[in-house]
Amino acid sequence: MTTRRCDDNVYTLLSNGSATGSAVAVKGGEYMVQFEGTIGASTIALQIQMPSGNWVTVQVFNASLVQSTTLPYCQTSIDLPSGYVRCSLTGGTPSAINATLIGLG
Secondary structure, eight states, rough: OOOOOOOOOEEEEEEESSSSSOOOOOOEEEEEEEEEEEOOOOOOEEEETTTTTTTEBOOOTTSSSESSSSSTTEEEEEOOOOOEEEEEEESSSSSEEEEEEOOOO
């Protein structure tokens, strides 16, 4: 029988943000990520830090990037390993962006 790691914490990645957020340590497991706010022709993306220290946009198993350009609201379920995540905001003039990562443990 396989062991499934669960995390029941809620992580605030951005709160009323307008720029890329700080790194947040997560335990790993199944999560729901939610983005909301005024995107202003920007792209918001969930990123994970690689062992090399580089940040890359998270992909779900079908190779779709976990990002959005069509807020005011977006959510998706993902699996993540333990490590550091953040929300990246690029381009445009985003404002009042909230991003939350919710453990489904």
